[in-house]
Amino acid sequence: MNTQDIIRLSNITPLEHQMHDSGIVHVVSCSGGKDSTASILRSRELGIQARYVFADVGNEHQLTYEYLDYLEDRLCITIERIKPDFSEWMAKRRAWVREVGPRRGYTPAMVERIVSHLKPTGIPFLDLCLIKGFFPSTKRKFCTQFLKQVPINTLVTEPLLEADREVWSWQGVRREESAARATASHFEASRDGWEGFFIYRPIVEWTTDEVFAMHRRHAVKPNPLYSLGMTRVGCMPCVNTRKEELYQIQKQFPEVIDRIAKWERLVMLCSKKGVTTFFHARTIPNRGGGDTRSHIRNAAKWSKTDRYGQYDMLKAMEAPAECASQYGLCE
Numbered sequence: 001m002n003t004q005d006i007i008r009l010s011n012i013t014p015l016e017h018q019m020h021d022s023g024i025v026h027v028v029s030c031s032g033g034k035d036s037t038a039s040i041l042r043s044r045e046l047g048i049q050a051r052y053v054f055a056d057v058g059n060e061h062q063l064t065y066e067y068l069d070y071l072e073d074r075l076c077i078t079i080e081r082i083k084p085d086f087s088e089w090m091a092k093r094r095a096w097v098r099e100v101g102p103r104r105g106y107t108p109a110m111v112e113r114i115v116s117h118l119k120p121t122g123i124p125f126l127d128l129c130l131i132k133g134f135f136p137s138t139k140r141k142f143c144t145q146f147l148k149q150v151p152i153n154t155l156v157t158e159p160l161l162e163a164d165r166e167v168w169s170w171q172g173v174r175r176e177e178s179a180a181r182a183t184a185s186h187f188e189a190s191r192d193g194w195e196g197f198f199i200y201r202p203i204v205e206w207t208t209d210e211v212f213a214m215h216r217r218h219a220v221k222p223n224p225l226y227s228l229g230m231t232r233v234g235c236m237p238c239v240n241t242r243k244e245e246l247y248q249i250q251k252q253f254p255e256v257i258d259r260i261a262k263w264e265r266l267v268m269l270c271s272k273k274g275v276t277t278f279f280h281a282r283t284i285p286n287r288g289g290g291d292t293r294s295h296i297r298n299a300a301k302w303s304k305t306d307r308y309g310q311y312d313m314l315k316a317m318e319a320p321a322e323c324a325s326q327y328g329l330c331e
């Protein structure tokens, strides 16, 4: 039997055959979501010795942290938690506000307000927003870059490349997820021009059903957040959270709304204008209220309305569902 026969009979692609080269280090990104879990399981099926990394932004739900512990126990793996520390950057920002701020239109009161509140909290997502003075949005999506890409590159990828290792970064991206991902390739060289760095998307052609089938095949439970109505796992909430998902969050996890309201107050104190909201200012259709109309508490109330903005009594009275999952996980 030749190599091609072995590959065909063992249901692995030529690319998956090549990945066993001992010079390659496989780095699998784990978010605690279904797609990255399927990627972990695929690496296990292929017998790959990988490094599993999780970028801890400090805005994930507690159930996700517990789920990562569960995966470690269930699969006998270690998931490295990468947590960026922005205290140095924050100190530079304080110095900038003091020294350069007055020349850029910051009044003495603004300087005093910002400098006295710009203190590290140890929560990466919040600290980054305090430094910026606003929250990320679709247009200003700095969160993924500074909270995930840069820390993983700095602490994992770059040291490996400097040690002359070839790195395959596994990403649980699927084409059916969105138009932006519809053309994602299975395997490609780094777009940053890094020699020896490749992006590998093991489940790029998979459907949602195949992803959950992978969980069942390995007797691994999906993150329980799916059964509670969440369609994606990552930040809770993500700045791109849709209205229906926000409705589920405010209903099932009101403490998340309280936490974000607190974060909004802190970030406002560190912003030049003294105004900012977690969701984009125009998240709620314009019915007055200025820059703060999309404040998290207003957004949570808006999530209970119908598309004409009317309070949806039936929706608000719904009993918490046993399984609100849009994936029918309890079928």
Ligand code: SF4
Residues within 6 Å of the ligand: 057, 136, 141, 143, 144, 147, 234, 235, 237, 238, 239, 240
């Ligand atoms: S999940 Fe959303 S808010 Fe969190 S880092 Fe990613 S894009 Fe930003």
